[in-house]
Amino acid sequence: MTTINELADRRCQPLKGPQHQLDAPSVSARLSALPGWTLADEGKAITRTFRFKDYYRTMAFVNALAYVAHAEDHHPDLGVHYDRAVVRYSTHDVGGLSENDFTCAAKAELLAGE
Numbered sequence: 003m004t005t006i007n008e009l010a011d012r013r014c015q016p017l018k019g020p021q022h023q024l025d026a027p028s029v030s031a032r033l034s035a036l037p038g039w040t041l042a043d044e045g046k047a048i049t050r051t052f053r054f055k056d057y058y059r060t061m062a063f064v065n066a067l068a069y070v071a072h073a074e075d076h077h078p079d080l081g082v083h084y085d086r087a088v089v090r091y092s093t094h095d096v097g098g099l100s101e102n103d104f105t106c107a108a109k110a111e112l113l114a115g116e
């Protein structure tokens with residue numbers, strides 16, 4: 003069984019090329035450790051909406067996530083709203099989902115306190 007801490011304890015690696023795409027069983031195993039995250043874009047991305055009480059809390063999360071993106075050199079697509087942030091990870095250098103997407107999704111979960 004994969005756990006959220008196993009995913010979050012990794013560091014993102016520079017990955018390039020489709021050979022780094024995770025296969026469907028690997029994606030399923032990792033998704034099962036990330037409640038609230040779902041597949042998007044025909045299995046090429048994962049996404050979750052994080053909900054907050056107000057804009058200040060939303061922005062605090064988004065800024066913390068931006069710091070993680072910089073530290074890991076792996077960047078989410080973000081939709082920022084008054085009381086929620088829509089976070090989407092995909093690895094464009096790989097053309098789909100890589101280990102890095104799950105590493106960062108798990109780090110986002112821990113940041114949000116979930």
Ligand SMILES: C[C@H](O)[C@H](O)[C@H]1CNC2=NC(N)=NC(=O)C2=N1
Pocket residue numbers: 016075076077078091092093094095096
């Ligand atoms: C050189 C650098 O490591 C790459 O361009 C990184 C930067 N951040 C990235 N972020 C995401 N989401 N996908 C990538 O393929 C990616 N590549």
